[in-house]
Amino acid sequence: MTQTLAIFLDAYRDLNSRKLFWLAIGVSMLVVLIVGALGIDETGVSVFTFHFDSKFVNTLFFPRDLFYKMIFQNLGINIWLTWLAAILALISTASVVPELIANGSIDMMLSKPITRHRLFLTRWVTGLFFAGIQAAVFVTASFLVIGFRGGAWEPGLFLAIPVVIIFFSYLYCFCALMGVLTRSTVASLILTLVFWLVLFGVQKAEQFLNNGRIGSQMEVVAIEEAIEKRLEKNADADVDKLRMELTAERRSAERWSSGYWPAYALVTALPKTNETTEWLARTLVRAANFRRPANEDEGMRFFASARVKRKDFEQTVYDDAEERKGATWAIGSSVIFEAVMLGGCVWLFRRRDF
Amino acid sequence: MQFARLFERVQEFAKSGVHKLRMVGLSTIHGVTLVIDLQDVTKTYRGGVQALRGVSLRVQSGEIFGLLGPNGAGKSTLVKIIMTVVRPTTLTGTVLGRPACTQEVLSQVGYLPEHHRFPQYLTGRQVIDFFGALAKVQRTERKARTEELLEMVGMRDWGNRRVTTYSKGMQQRIGIAAALINDPRLVVLDEPTDGVDPVGRREIRDMLLRIRAEGRTVLVNSHLLSEVEMLADRVAIINQGRTLAQGTIEELTHDSHRYEIDAINGPASIQTAVGEVTGMPSAAEPGLRTYVIPTRDPAVVQPAIDALRAAGITLTRVERARETLEDLFVRSVVDERGRAMPGAARGPGTPTAPPIVAPPRTPSTSTSSTSTPSTSTPSTEARP
Numbered sequence: 001m002t003q004t005l006a007i008f009l010d011a012y013r014d015l016n017s018r019k020l021f022w023l024a025i026g027v028s029m030l031v032v033l034i035v036g037a038l039g040i041d042e043t044g045v046s047v048f049t050f051h052f053d054s055k056f057v058n059t060l061f062f063p064r065d066l067f068y069k070m071i072f073q074n075l076g077i078n079i080w081l082t083w084l085a086a087i088l089a090l091i092s093t094a095s096v097v098p099e100l101i102a103n104g105s106i107d108m109m110l111s112k113p114i115t116r117h118r119l120f121l122t123r124w125v126t127g128l129f130f131a132g133i134q135a136a137v138f139v140t141a142s143f144l145v146i147g148f149r150g151g152a153w154e155p156g157l158f159l160a161i162p163v164v165i166i167f168f169s170y171l172y173c174f175c176a177l178m179g180v181l182t183r184s185t186v187a188s189l190i191l192t193l194v195f196w197l198v199l200f201g202v203q204k205a206e207q208f209l210n211n212g213r214i215g216s217q218m219e220v221v222a223i224e225e226a227i228e229k230r231l232e233k234n235a236d237a238d239v240d241k242l243r244m245e246l247t248a249e250r251r252s253a254e255r256w257s258s259g260y261w262p263a264y265a266l267v268t269a270l271p272k273t274n275e276t277t278e279w280l281a282r283t284l285v286r287a288a289n290f291r292r293p294a295n296e297d298e299g300m301r302f303f304a305s306a307r308v309k310r311k312d313f314e315q316t317v318y319d320d321a322e323e324r325k326g327a328t329w330a331i332g333s334s335v336i337f338e339a340v341m342l343g344g345c346v347w348l349f350r351r352r353d354f
Numbered sequence: 355m356q357f358a359r360l361f362e363r364v365q366e367f368a369k370s371g372v373h374k375l376r377m378v379g380l381s382t383i384h385g386v387t388l389v390i391d392l393q394d395v396t397k398t399y400r401g402g403v404q405a406l407r408g409v410s411l412r413v414q415s416g417e418i419f420g421l422l423g424p425n426g427a428g429k430s431t432l433v434k435i436i437m438t439v440v441r442p443t444t445l446t447g448t449v450l451g452r453p454a455c456t457q458e459v460l461s462q463v464g465y466l467p468e469h470h471r472f473p474q475y476l477t478g479r480q481v482i483d484f485f486g487a488l489a490k491v492q493r494t495e496r497k498a499r500t501e502e503l504l505e506m507v508g509m510r511d512w513g514n515r516r517v518t519t520y521s522k523g524m525q526q527r528i529g530i531a532a533a534l535i536n537d538p539r540l541v542v543l544d545e546p547t548d549g550v551d552p553v554g555r556r557e558i559r560d561m562l563l564r565i566r567a568e569g570r571t572v573l574v575n576s577h578l579l580s581e582v583e584m585l586a587d588r589v590a591i592i593n594q595g596r597t598l599a600q601g602t603i604e605e606l607t608h609d610s611h612r613y614e615i616d617a618i619n620g621p622a623s624i625q626t627a628v629g630e631v632t633g634m635p636s637a638a639e640p641g642l643r644t645y646v647i648p649t650r651d652p653a654v655v656q657p658a659i660d661a662l663r664a665a666g667i668t669l670t671r672v673e674r675a676r677e678t679l680e681d682l683f684v685r686s687v688v689d690e691r692g693r694a695m696p697g698a699a700r701g702p703g704t705p706t707a708p709p710i711v712a713p714p715r716t717p718s719t720s721t722s723s724t725s726t727p728s729t730s731t732p733s734t735e736a737r738p
Contacts, residue, residue: 006487010473017475104471108532111437111465112488113457353399353440 003114004122011126015092015133024088024134031080032141036149040067065152069290072142072157073281081164082277085134087193089168090175093127094189097179097345106354116350124176124342131168135161156287163280163331170271170334171196173341180348196273203274206267209260214316215303216253222307223249271334279330282322387415389540389571390436392447392454397431397440397595405431406442407595413540413573413588418566420586421575422679424687428595429575430468433544436573437465450540461490464533466526468544468575472517478528479504479513482535489536496535503531507561523554530561541565544575559585583679591686598686603679610677611650616670617643617662626658642670650674 015021039046040062044054062070099105100123109119139160147153174195178188223246230237267275284290304310382388390413397406406428413419423429434440438455449459472481479500486496504510507527517525526546533541546562547555555578562572562585576582582589583603590600599606616636620643623632633643647655655672662669677685 002487002490002492006484009487010476010484013475013480014473102471104467104469105473107434107437107439107467108465108470108472108485109488110439111460111463111467112485113460113490114488115457351441354434 003112003118007119007122008126008129011096011123011129014096015130018092020088020092021130024085024092024130025137027088028080028085028134028138029141031075032138032145035068035071035075035142036145038067038071039149040064065146065150065289066291068146068150069152069154069284069288072146073284073290076138076142077160077277077280081135081138081160082167082273085138085164086131086168086171089131089134090171090189090192093130093172094175094179094192095185096123096127097176098183098185098188101180101183101349101352101354103354110354117346120346120349121342124172124345127172127176128165128169131172132161132165135164139164152289154288156284156289159283159287160280163276166331166335167273167276170199170273170276170338173338173345174271177341177345177348180345180352199270199273202263202270203267203272206260206263207274209256209263210320211303211313211317213253213256213260214320215305215308215313216249216256218308218313218316219305220246220249220253222305226307268329268333269337271337272330275325275330276334278321279325279327282318283327388448389413389415390419390447390449390454390573392436392445392449394444394446395432395435395442396444397428397435398443405595406435409592409595409597410600411590411597412600413571415571416566416569417587418562418572418574418585420582420589421573421592422577422579422582422589422683423592425577427593427687429592430544432592433467433542433573433575437463437467437542439467461536462539464536464538464541466529466533466541466543466546468548470525470529472525472528472532474516474518477514477516478509478520478524478531481517481528482532485532486535491536499535499537500531503534506534506564507531508557522549523551523557526550526554526558527561530558534565538570540571540573542573542575545577546574547576547578547581555581579678579680579683589679591683593687599682603682607677607679607682610681611648612675613647613649613652613655614671614673614675615645615647615655615658615662616672617645618668618670619643620645620662620667621665624658624661627654631658650676 037048040057040059042059044052045057046052057067059067097120100109100120110116139157143154143157146157171192175188175192178191179185182188182191223242227239227242227246230239230242281290304313390411392409392411395406395409395411396404398404409428409432411421411432421429421432431440435442435445435455436449438457438460442455445454447454449455450462452459473484476484482500482503483496486500487493491499500513501510504513507530509524509527509531512520512524517528520528530543530546533543543562547558550558559581562574565572574582574585586603588600588602589606591598591606617633619641620633622643623630624645625631626647628647628649631645631647633645636642636644645658647658649655652674659669659672
């Protein structure tokens with residue numbers, strides 16, 4: 001315990017000495033303060049003492065609490081915590097492993113009665129400190145703003161802290177592995193950002209294929225219903241054209257499916273950054289009475305048609321995600337990937353001569 | 355009655371102190387306690403570089419032991435193996451009576467690596483405290499000991515400054531203090547005076563002597579021969595991954611004892627008790643010849659002096675001499691053609707001379723500089 005506390009205290013001192021740490025905390029607070037400075041009433045919105053009339057952004061359309069929750073969701077989670085703050089955290093902590101194994105530093109550490117795997121894992125966990133402190137500061141401040149300004153006290157909001165740490169840990173385990181392999185802070189940071197980009201691309205591709213698969217299946221069902229309806233009205237009705245459409249759509253649905261499942265398998269094997277934050281957004285609907293996140297993916301409209309309404313399509317995609325992409329899939333399988341990465345790190349760290 | 359006798363015997367045993375050594379399991383040889391007892395240490399790095407090819411090392415309790423060798427000889431690798439930083443390919447032996455290269459030994463060992471890097475955001479006091487905590491020293495003990503050590507290394511007034519503001523010498527002092535925070539029985543220092551000015555070097559030397567006086571064993575890895583010669587009780591010379599020589603400086607240079615006689619216009623050779631000795635003409639002073647008589651016995655030299663004096667030859671110098679550590683070192687690591695032998699290499703490497711290993715001295719008999727190798731001790735005049 002003495003050793004673990006010492007390593008954590010050292011990590012805190014390290015963070016404390018970095019300007020970037022305080023800059024990130026400062027920006028987090030500033031973002032929340034700006035949100036807190038926003039006000040909403042029946043006639044519009046206000047910033048500090050300036051009032052702007054609005055026919056759409058007012059409490060008649062948005063209850064006061066929902067206004068702040070939406071800002072937290074769209075700005076806080078989707079942009080700040082899962083992108084900007086995560087990048088700042090990566091920049092700040094990418095050096096933890098390369099500095100640990102740097103010549104002169106590692107000799108001092110390994111000559112102490114602490115096992116290599118414990119040393120490495122404890123140091124790695126301290127790297128999550130940054131993301132943890134940053135998320136805790138931001139979420140706590142947001143909780144207070146939503147409470148005082150929105151009048152809704154939602155302790156479920158604090159679920160965001162562990163989820164953001166887990167989200168960051170997906171990237172940070174890869175960063176640690178690159179740190180062990182390259183011994184370079186810059187290389188491990190760049191490779192991690194590239195890895196993140198690849199993950200983003202793979203997940204987006206999977207989502208696109210999933211949308212296509214679901215859209216196509218809905219189209220098949222809609223055509224089948226249309227044929228049934230027509231035949232119900234008139235048994236001798238000409239449905240050949242519809243049947244031809246159905247055959248073509250079924251073929252299309254098969255193609256979407258055959259493309260989708262390999263992508264799904266790949267995404268399942270990899271850490272799911274997007275899916276984890278989306279899971280958090282869905283969970284906050286239940287845990288903190290958030291409004292169901294609006295799907296702002298304009299690509300959705302391509303999968304809607306005259307037979308499949310966009311709203312129905314979005315609902316089906318949402319339900320599908322709720323059913324298949326729960327915490328076990330989004331977080332559980334990502335943590336397995338993380339465990340494999342960390343296992344690799346520890347294996348290399350234990351075997352290496354320094 | 356029997357129980358009472360048994361109790362008495364246990365008490366006698368406890369008083370004798372013999373059990374202490376047995377309890378800690380330290381190796382002994384010829385009655386000498388060994389803190390480090392390693393045999394056949396080999397290390398082959400990936401790519402086939404053989405850094406160590408069967409090094410043996412015996413460091414006795416309470417001594418300062420100097421590890422010498424040219425660059426690439428394998429000294430640092432050996433030190434890192436002892437400190438578990440590098441894993442050996444093969445190794446047998448013990449450190450502090452326990453299997454070498456295991457975690458359990460490390461709590462009793464202090465280490466200052468060469469080119470150490472302290473966390474830049476820490477002060478000197480925090481560095482000592484941090485490494486103390488890693489060595490599992492409890493907080494209250496750490497706090498008290500940190501103050502003691504800062505005082506000992508002369509850094510009390512600088513303890514609250516960041517290590518980035520320190521000179522090299524100050525960093526070394528803090529490093530030595532950090533190495534001592536866990537009250538170690540064995541202190542391993544890799545080039546402790548490297549990059550330190552002469553005044554700082556002297557202070558570090560004094561610190562090491564104080565550490566030895568506290569009963570700790572010190573293993574110093576250094577390429578500064580004069581430093582080691584002043585400090586070390588015993589040395590080992592390593593080259594090409596092998597131990598070439600090991601023992602006290604006196605033991606290792608025992609065969610090099612000689613008398614040198616300078617004479618003006620002396621004969622080409624003179625007859626001595628150890629045979630005919632040819633005089634070498636001096637390049638600096640015409641007419642001067644130097645006769646080197648390989649002996650440590652002054653009685654052997656007297657007939658030669660008498661003969662020269664009887665012949666009316668003027669003697670300008672009669673001096674007892676022996677190899678310095680530098681002479682010994684150079685003799686050990688330079689090949690027949692006078693070239694330095696390379697350090698670590700691929701493959702089996704060039705064959706080297708059989709190692710010069712002196713048996714460990716027995717503390718109770720270490721009194722005379724003219725004693726036999728097995729009982730000799732380094733000359734006291736070699737110490738500062």
